[in-house]
Amino acid sequence: MNKSILIRSLLIAITILFLTLFLILPLFTVFYEAFKRGTDVYFAAITDPETFSAIRLTLVTTAIVLPLNLAFGLCAAWAITRYRFRGKNIFITLIDLPFAVSPVISGLIFILLLGAGGLMEPLFQKWDIQIIYALPGIVLATLFVTFPYIPRELIPALQQSGEDEELAAQTLGARSWQIFFRITIPKIKWALLYALILCNARAIGEFGAVSVVSGHIRGETNTMPLHIEILYNEYQFSAAFAVSSLLTILAMITLLVKSLIEKINLGERIHGN
Amino acid sequence: MGIEIKQLSKTFNTQRALYPLDLTIPDGELTVLLGPSGSGKTTLLRAIGGLELPEGGTIVINGVDVTYLTPGEREIGFVFQNYALFQHMTVFENIAFGLKIKKRQYRPGKKEMKNRVLSLIKRVQLEGLEDRFPSQLSGGQCQRVALARALAIEPKVLLLDEPFAALDTKVRHELRRWIRKLHQELNLTTILVTHDQEEAMEIADKIIIMNEGKVQQIGTPLEVYQEPTNPFVFRFLGRTNIIHRLEKKAFVRSHDIELHKEKSDTACLEAVIHQARTIGSMIRAELIRADVPEFIEAEFSYDYFHSLNLRPNDKVFVSFKKVKYF
Ligand SMILES: Nc1ncnc2c1ncn2[C@@H]1O[C@H](COP(=O)(O)OP(=O)(O)OP(=O)(O)O)[C@@H](O)[C@H]1O
Ligand SMILES: [Mg+2]
Numbered sequence: 001m002n003k004s005i006l007i008r009s010l011l012i013a014i015t016i017l018f019l020t021l022f023l024i025l026p027l028f029t030v031f032y033e034a035f036k037r038g039t040d041v042y043f044a045a046i047t048d049p050e051t052f053s054a055i056r057l058t059l060v061t062t063a064i065v066l067p068l069n070l071a072f073g074l075c076a077a078w079a080i081t082r083y084r085f086r087g088k089n090i091f092i093t094l095i096d097l098p099f100a101v102s103p104v105i106s107g108l109i110f111i112l113l114l115g116a117g118g119l120m121e122p123l124f125q126k127w128d129i130q131i132i133y134a135l136p137g138i139v140l141a142t143l144f145v146t147f148p149y150i151p152r153e154l155i156p157a158l159q160q161s162g163e164d165e166e167l168a169a170q171t172l173g174a175r176s177w178q179i180f181f182r183i184t185i186p187k188i189k190w191a192l193l194y195a196l197i198l199c200n201a202r203a204i205g206e207f208g209a210v211s212v213v214s215g216h217i218r219g220e221t222n223t224m225p226l227h228i229e230i231l232y233n234e235y236q237f238s239a240a241f242a243v244s245s246l247l248t249i250l251a252m253i254t255l256l257v258k259s260l261i262e263k264i265n266l267g268e269r270i271h272g273n
Numbered sequence: 274m275g276i277e278i279k280q281l282s283k284t285f286n287t288q289r290a291l292y293p294l295d296l297t298i299p300d301g302e303l304t305v306l307l308g309p310s311g312s313g314k315t316t317l318l319r320a321i322g323g324l325e326l327p328e329g330g331t332i333v334i335n336g337v338d339v340t341y342l343t344p345g346e347r348e349i350g351f352v353f354q355n356y357a358l359f360q361h362m363t364v365f366e367n368i369a370f371g372l373k374i375k376k377r378q379y380r381p382g383k384k385e386m387k388n389r390v391l392s393l394i395k396r397v398q399l400e401g402l403e404d405r406f407p408s409q410l411s412g413g414q415c416q417r418v419a420l421a422r423a424l425a426i427e428p429k430v431l432l433l434d435e436p437f438a439a440l441d442t443k444v445r446h447e448l449r450r451w452i453r454k455l456h457q458e459l460n461l462t463t464i465l466v467t468h469d470q471e472e473a474m475e476i477a478d479k480i481i482i483m484n485e486g487k488v489q490q491i492g493t494p495l496e497v498y499q500e501p502t503n504p505f506v507f508r509f510l511g512r513t514n515i516i517h518r519l520e521k522k523a524f525v526r527s528h529d530i531e532l533h534k535e536k537s538d539t540a541c542l543e544a545v546i547h548q549a550r551t552i553g554s555m556i557r558a559e560l561i562r563a564d565v566p567e568f569i570e571a572e573f574s575y576d577y578f579h580s581l582n583l584r585p586n587d588k589v590f591v592s593f594k595k596v597k598y599f
Contacts, residue, residue, distance in 0.1 A: 164357035167324055172371035172426055173345035182374070186361045 030248050033241035045231075045239035046246060053219045054227035055246070060135070061223065062203045065142045069199055073150025080151070081158040095152070098145050106144050107212025110137060133215030138223065141209040146202045153195035157188040190265040194258065201254045205247065274335045275300035275462055276321065276430065281330035283316050290316040291486045293330060300335070303456045303463045305473040308483035309509070314466045315354075315434055317483070321464065322351045322432050335429055347430075350423030350461075354435045356415045358407040364418050365403040368393055371426035393421040396455075413444040420452075424459070431456075433465040437472065449476050470510050474498065482506050504599050514569050516542075521598060527557070529594040530571035532581055540592035544569060546585050551575065560591065 035042055045051060079085075080092060098106060113119050115132040124131055131137045165187070169179045185192070207225040214221045222230065224247055231240035276298040283291040290313045298304050306314045319325035321332060323344035331340045339347045359367050369390045372381055381389065394400060397417040407415055416436055423431065436452070437445040453476050456463050467473055473480050474494045482489040482497060482505075490497050490506045501507040504524065512527040533540040543563035550557050556578040560569040569591065583589065 164353055164355060165359055167344075168351070168353060168357040168359070168422075169370070169374075171322060171324070171344040171349060171351040172374065172422070174370075174374045175345070178374045182370075183359060 027248065030241055030244050033237060034245040036241075037238045041238050042242045042245075045236075045242035048239070050219045050222070051227060051239075051243055054222045054224045054243070057135070057138070057220075057222065058204055058224040061138050061142055062200060064139050065146060065203045066196065066200060068143060069146055069150055070196065072147065073154060073195065073199075076151040077154035077158055080155055082163060092155075095148050097148075099148050103145050103206065103208030104212055107141050107209035110140055110144070110209075110213050114140075132213055133217065133221060135221070137213035138210050138221065141213045142203050142206050145206055145209050146199045149199040149202065150192075150195040153191045153198075154188060157191035158184075161187045190261060193261055197254055197258050197261070201251060204250055275302075276335075276464075277331075277333040278321070279331045279333075281317070281320060281332065282328045283313075283320060283325065284328050289486050291320070291327075294488050296481065296488065296491075298462065298464060299479070300462055301460050302478040303453070303465065303476060304479045304481060305477035306464060306466045306481050306483060307468065307470060307473040307477075307509075308489075309468055311485075312483040313486040314468070314483055316486075318432050318434055318464060318466050321430075322349050323347050324351070348426075348428050350420075350426065350428035350431045352416075352419045352423050352431070352433045352436055354438055356407070356419040358415055358418055358422070360407055363404050363406055364394070364399060364410070365390055367407070367418055368421045368425050370422065390425065393425055396424075397421040412440050413448060416440065416448065420455075429462065431461045431463045433463065435466050435468070437467070437469075445472075452476065474510075482509065484509070501597070507597060507599075512570060512572070514571075516569065517565070517567065518542075523593070524597040524599065525593050526595070527570050527572040529596075530569065530573075531592045531594060532571075532573075532583070533590045533592060534581070536590050537592075540590035542591040544589055544591050546583055546587050546589060548585060549578065549583075560589070563588075 076091075076095065080088060111118065111132055114121065114124065114137065118132075129136070131140070165183050166179050169183050174182070205225060206223075207229075210223055211226055211229075214223065214226055216222060216226060216230065218230070224243060228240050228243045228247070231237075231243065276296075278294065278296040278298075280293040280295065281291060282293040283289075294317075306317060308314050316325060320327045321334075323339065323342060323346075327340070331338060333339065334347060334349070344351065359370065362370065369386060372386050372389065375381075380386075391403075394403060397420055399414060399417055399421070402410065402414065407418065410418065420433075420436075433452075437448055440448065449472060452465075465476065477494055479491065480494055480497050481491050484505050490502050492500070497506060498510050501510065507513060507524050514525045514527065514530075516523040516525055531540070536543070544560040545563060547559040547561050547568070549559075554575055556573045556575055558571045558573065558578070560571060561567070562569065571591075581589075
């Protein structure tokens, strides 16, 4: 046998083995374990009131976090690519901070800042607003860990597209919002959509930071990932995997949409549109 | 009327792009800003268009002080060097953009808008390409879309930044003539930037020559060529010899040189033919002075040069048809 063919076969075999062991097998396990004790148990688990509340909290959190991140992300990306200002490089580095620190630490930062005895506690106490161990804390923690996705995608997209078209629109009398919606957004729409999908996936799945600020109050401050952990720790394996399977399905839909977008995007570029 | 510029200046960080300059650009004329790379032409054009905030000075267009107005409020049409077409819009949509975004009370109706865009498409000779995207057009076609897009809002002033720079010679010549014609038909005040002196000569009513952020000379193509007011302008507008004689510098154009076999009062400079090349219908020759080691570059018509019947290394006497001292 030819040596190069041997190497090729070996590399392919390793890749397939690795993918099977680390990706496909776990995926299969999730669904296998979820349905092991029958569909009745499965549906009982996912229609349980506590599960239901976890799903709702996750969806509500995501629904708040996504638009906020979209707004912040657009602002940050725009400011960085279109304006010159002092400290811009530090700012660019800081955007990556949530990626660099452990999510647990992200959560702790909010506890220390907003929790009992925290720096800003007196302020919220005065107005009687509960932040930590409640929805606002969960939203803040999720916001923090998912913030980088949108600017990270948009900065290169905006840089690459340049600002000539925006200037041209300006000379034609377009006002800022018209330029933004008619020129800028269409140019970066795929990058934006892609960033939103990644951000969404991470927001739904975030465990560490949320775990620290949530307080694990059943039926109240448990998101889906937290709820899964609790079920698992209580030896309710089938229920834990049933809820897991929901998250897995969400993840798979996300991947599907993402690859679909990539395909359309590529097609458009080839057809010069 | 026209454009009145007073004490306009611009500095980028520490780099002076424009020294304070005064300029009057007459109504309805085609003015060319001519200068070498980095001389501040684009900066001046962008300042007039409102794309660059000047450091000081005022700009008045047709009696209105526009110094602090946005580009959109200045009633100008701006054509960018790289076209800057909207890549995600068709030719039709590109041209219609300026009309579509108008406030409702000024916006033409659907039917009128369509008619206006189609008549512009006809004017720039792009019939049949309405539904193409910019990436499906040639450079010359893109340039005409950019022009039609700028004209759609019926500007009072048309600003063109090196509109032909990215095109090949043939298309460039066609478009030049075509823009000249368009300018005459529309009777717009037009400012065109270029670093190509031949282009400037061919197209301009008036040329403004710039160098290092300063205006060097203003005049008709004939004036600046015949009566350059400083060495820079002289050298920039054509092939130039600087001949050192009696402590003075004589500026002589290559085509103002004549050769003689005999010495005379006017032809007293002795030289040797170094080489001669045929370039189309003319001969470009290099002469070396006999007294000092200095090259002289000369251009002759083919017939003239051959009537002299000269060979390389032949001795000749040089006379000048026209000399300029500064
Ligand atoms: N955005 C900018 N930032 C810093 N310096 C700039 C900027 N734009 C222009 N300059 C500088 O200002 C000077 C004039 O530039 P400008 O673009 O007006 O020249 P130009 O005559 O248009 O040259 P070219 O023929 O190469 O286009 C140059 O020295 C240039 O380096
Ligand atoms: Mg320029």
